[in-house]
Amino acid sequence: MRFNLAIVASALSGSRVSSFVPPHLRSPSSSSSFSSASSSVLHASADSDTVTLGIFGGGTVGGGIVEILTKKRSHFKLLTGKDIVVRKICVRDATKSRDFELPDGCEIVTSYDDILDDETIDYAVEVMGGTTDAKDVVMSALRKGKSVVTANKALIAKDLAEIEGVLASLGAEDAGAQFRYEAAVCGGIPIIRSMQGDFVGANVKLMSGIINGCTNFMLTAMDRDGKSYEDALSQASDLGYAEADPTLDVGGFDARSKLKILMRLAYGMDVDEDEISCRGITELTKIDFEYAKTLGGTIKLLGVAALNDDGSKVSAFVSPCYVTNADPLSSVSGATNAIEVVSDNLVSSIYIGQGAGRYPTANSCVNDIVSLARGDSTPLPFNPKSDMKFANNYESVFFLRLNYRDMVGITRQVGEICERHGVSIHSILQNPRAKDQESAFAIVTEKVEYASILKVLADIEGLDWCRGKPFYMPVLRDDWQS
Numbered sequence: 001m002r003f004n005l006a007i008v009a010s011a012l013s014g015s016r017v018s019s020f021v022p023p024h025l026r027s028p029s030s031s032s033s034f035s036s037a038s039s040s041v042l043h044a045s046a047d048s049d050t051v052t053l054g055i056f057g058g059g060t061v062g063g064g065i066v067e068i069l070t071k072k073r074s075h076f077k078l079l080t081g082k083d084i085v086v087r088k089i090c091v092r093d094a095t096k097s098r099d100f101e102l103p104d105g106c107e108i109v110t111s112y113d114d115i116l117d118d119e120t121i122d123y124a125v126e127v128m129g130g131t132t133d134a135k136d137v138v139m140s141a142l143r144k145g146k147s148v149v150t151a152n153k154a155l156i157a158k159d160l161a162e163i164e165g166v167l168a169s170l171g172a173e174d175a176g177a178q179f180r181y182e183a184a185v186c187g188g189i190p191i192i193r194s195m196q197g198d199f200v201g202a203n204v205k206l207m208s209g210i211i212n213g214c215t216n217f218m219l220t221a222m223d224r225d226g227k228s229y230e231d232a233l234s235q236a237s238d239l240g241y242a243e244a245d246p247t248l249d250v251g252g253f254d255a256r257s258k259l260k261i262l263m264r265l266a267y268g269m270d271v272d273e274d275e276i277s278c279r280g281i282t283e284l285t286k287i288d289f290e291y292a293k294t295l296g297g298t299i300k301l302l303g304v305a306a307l308n309d310d311g312s313k314v315s316a317f318v319s320p321c322y323v324t325n326a327d328p329l330s331s332v333s334g335a336t337n338a339i340e341v342v343s344d345n346l347v348s349s350i351y352i353g354q355g356a357g358r359y360p361t362a363n364s365c366v367n368d369i370v371s372l373a374r375g376d377s378t379p380l381p382f383n384p385k386s387d388m389k390f391a392n393n394y395e396s397v398f399f400l401r402l403n404y405r406d407m408v409g410i411t412r413q414v415g416e417i418c419e420r421h422g423v424s425i426h427s428i429l430q431n432p433r434a435k436d437q438e439s440a441f442a443i444v445t446e447k448v449e450y451a452s453i454l455k456v457l458a459d460i461e462g463l464d465w466c467r468g469k470p471f472y473m474p475v476l477r478d479d480w481q482s
């Protein structure tokens with residue numbers, strides 16, 4: 001009873017939020033009655049058989065969305081009973097030539113308000129990127145009762161709590177504006193949907209995988225095809241894999257945003273991104289790949305989140321990792337992503353597919369759009385919260401690479417430092433080198449705490465013979481030798 005009164009009150013006061021009815025629930029009579037109550041409330045096109053979109057961004061992903069929607073328009077009409085129409089695309093530069101055809105009747109605009117204030121636009125699709133203007137656009141669209149589809153993991157990860165707050169205040173799980181973000185993690189892989197709905201009766205023990213396509217493409221190009229770092233990055237950008245600011249990719253930050261979102265879904269926790277140890281691929285050298293090969297494996301940039309043994313804490317990191325050639329992740333190449341979810345009920349499930357690029361990413365956005373138009377109800381966008389704690393420490397076997405100036409006593413000193421911090425050495429590798437500049441040896445430890453490795457490296461870095469910063473990476477599995 002109280003609930004009904006609240007709705008009436010807000011409708012009378014012209015609130016946009018409570019009186020918004022999404023297109024799939026509207027009838028012609030509901031449209032007109034809202035229209036007469038408050039003209040600013042109505043966002044649906046006059047024709048309720050049409051769903052209209054405003055897309056923020058006409059680049060790699062935006063162009064792909066337009067192309068798929070155009071190509072499959074009649075199919076989507078059969079699926080949803082609605083004609084899905086792109087009415088406006090907001091870009092920075094309206095004069096730039098586009099690599100996709102503008103649908104009939106679609107306008108290119110440069111002002112956000114051209115979409116936000118257009119009451120005939122039902123859904124806002126945010127694929128322009130960034131965390132400032134994109135945030136205003138997403139929040140404003142939601143508050144104006146427009147459902148939002150976005151691929152923006154950086155924004156979701158940074159402002160997760162605020163987005164959740166707005167969705168809760170809008171009653172987004174009921175009939176209000178909805179929020180869909182399948183494309184934000186692992187591009188074309190439907191991992192968000194899976195994490196929202198497929199593990200409800202399970203405890204997720206571990207999520208680990210290749211969750212950035214750009215860097216996996218680069219590592220493949222450098223390791224397998226002998227390309228330089230610069231050439232590999234430039235090719236990844238040309239193919240539409242890199243972020244507008246590629247530091248997000250190569251620095252591991254894009255993977256960290258995705259990992260944070262996955263942790264929210266798997267463990268109900270909203271960890272501060274900065275607490276997750278994050279290292280990208282910029283410290284890697286040719287020598288690391290050579291040693292990895294000698295050990296019978298390769299190097300992948302991974303995002304890993306793991307529940308501790310008593311189930312009370314989750315640790316997580318983004319880092320280059322040594323993986324053996326027998327590991328399924330070792331053969332995942334190019335922009336392909338792969339994520340393993342280990343849970344008590346399902347043991348290991350591995351999701352693999354294209355993680356970046358125009359069509360894989362646009363495919364996920366289109367799935368979200370069509371699902372909204374069809375009126376599919378989905379689970380809570382972010383699953384229930386928990387009070388799971390974050391632990392900024394984990395145990396692993398580690399690979400260390402130390403560049404040195406030759407002198408007597410190096411291995412003794414390393415051994416003493418490791419002993420001091422309780423780090424047991426499994427093996428030491430040293431390839432003979434022609435040039436002193438490239439002299440480097442590698443150590444593989446036994447399973448130890450990450451915190452101990454940091455202490456070992458800090459001590460080694462202070463020694464005379466140590467050139468530059470020592471490099472370290474976790475070895476993916478404890479049974480890496482079997």
Ligand SMILES: NC(=O)C1=CN([C@@H]2O[C@H](COP(=O)(O)OP(=O)(O)OC[C@H]3O[C@@H](n4cnc5c(N)ncnc54)[C@H](OP(=O)(O)O)[C@@H]3O)[C@@H](O)[C@H]2O)C=CC1
Pocket residue numbers: 056057058059060061062090091092093094096110126127128129130133151152153154183184187240241242243244355356357358361
């Ligand atoms: N590319 C990929 O593989 C994937 C991308 N994503 C995410 O999708 C989003 C878009 O990526 P992508 O398509 O690659 O990016 P692009 O750089 O290719 O395209 C961005 C588009 O947004 C427009 N734009 C950018 N800033 C503004 C602004 N301030 N105002 C108006 N328009 C703006 C640009 O306009 P103009 O063209 O005029 O410059 C451009 O059309 C990002 O959040 C990204 O992280 C997610 C998964 C995969």
Ligand SMILES: N[C@@H](CC=O)C(=O)O
Pocket residue numbers: 184186187211212213214215241242243249254355356357
């Ligand atoms: N730059 C990102 C794009 C998709 O999320 C990546 O390479 O994974």
